[in-house]
Amino acid sequence: xxxxxxxxxxxxxxxxxxxxxxxxxxxxxxxxxxxxxxxxxxxxxxxxxxxxxxxxxxxxxxxxxxxxxxxxxxxxxxxxxxxxxxxxxxxxxxxxxxxxxxxxxxxxxxxxxxxxxxxxxxxxxxxxxxxxxxxxxxxxxxxxxxxxxxxxxxxx
Amino acid sequence: xxxxxxxxxxxxxxxxxxxxxxxxxxxxxxxxxxxxxxxxxxxxxxxxxxxxxxxxxxxxxxxxxxxxxxxxxxx
Numbered sequence: 001x002x003x004x005x006x007x008x009x010x011x012x013x014x015x016x017x018x019x020x021x022x023x024x025x026x027x028x029x030x031x032x033x034x035x036x037x038x039x040x041x042x043x044x045x046x047x048x049x050x051x052x053x054x055x056x057x058x059x060x061x062x063x064x065x066x067x068x069x070x071x072x073x074x075x076x077x078x079x080x081x082x083x084x085x086x087x088x089x090x091x092x093x094x095x096x097x098x099x100x101x102x103x104x105x106x107x108x109x110x111x112x113x114x115x116x117x118x119x120x121x122x123x124x125x126x127x128x129x130x131x132x133x134x135x136x137x138x139x140x141x142x143x144x145x146x147x148x149x150x151x152x153x154x155x156x
Numbered sequence: 157x158x159x160x161x162x163x164x165x166x167x168x169x170x171x172x173x174x175x176x177x178x179x180x181x182x183x184x185x186x187x188x189x190x191x192x193x194x195x196x197x198x199x200x201x202x203x204x205x206x207x208x209x210x211x212x213x214x215x216x217x218x219x220x221x222x223x224x225x226x227x228x229x230x231x
Contacts, residue, residue: 065198066194066198067198099190099194100187100190100191100194101176101187102162102172102176102187102188102190102191103190103191103194103195105172105174106170106172106191109170121174122174
């Protein structure tokens with residue numbers, strides 16, 4: 001969230017899903033923030049939600065089973081993209097989960113055997129979302145509630 | 157790059173039909189060691205991993221090497 005105060009980002013963002021994106025220069029962004037209290041509030045809330053999620057993911061990575069974290073990743077990606085095919089590579093999932101690519105394949109195969117996803121040659125498709133939610137760690141539900149709250153409160 | 161296939165020859169059944177493209181046997185060995193390490197971390201309650209083996213085969217289904225798990229747990 002560069003642009004609030006500082007002018008440069010502290011990390012590098014990598015986009016995993018395709019879609020339409022907007023970008024704005026820091027000077028324009030800051031000028032818009034000065035002029036619009038509604039925008040300031042929206043971005044402050046967004047920032048708040050992001051920080052909350054960062055805390056949560058740190059705990060999740062330390063405490064929760066890899067397979068339940070994989071389910072969380074699949075659900076969160078499904079929420080943000082179009083369609084049931086999850087366009088995440090094994091490379092990416094293995095980095096995010098901190099395991100080998102072969103381990104990701106093995107866990108995906110297990111989810112397929114349970115009938116939750118369709119898995120073929122690295123392509124993951126969601127088949128049974130409700131059961132995938134049951135299998136995911138509670139972080140998925142908690143994160144979704146927090147994000148929903150951020151958006152519903154600002155819409156009032 | 158050659159493609160290597162990783163399977164578990166004992167214990168948990170897993171047969172990797174997709175395989176991974178890797179530069180050489182050394183990279184396949186690193187992957188196999190990491191895979192074994194992941195499995196051991198995912199089941200910390202299991203102490204005895206003797207008999208567990210990651211079997212690596214090539215595109216012609218010929219065995220490249222077997223990597224036994226470290227028998228007494230640990231990393």
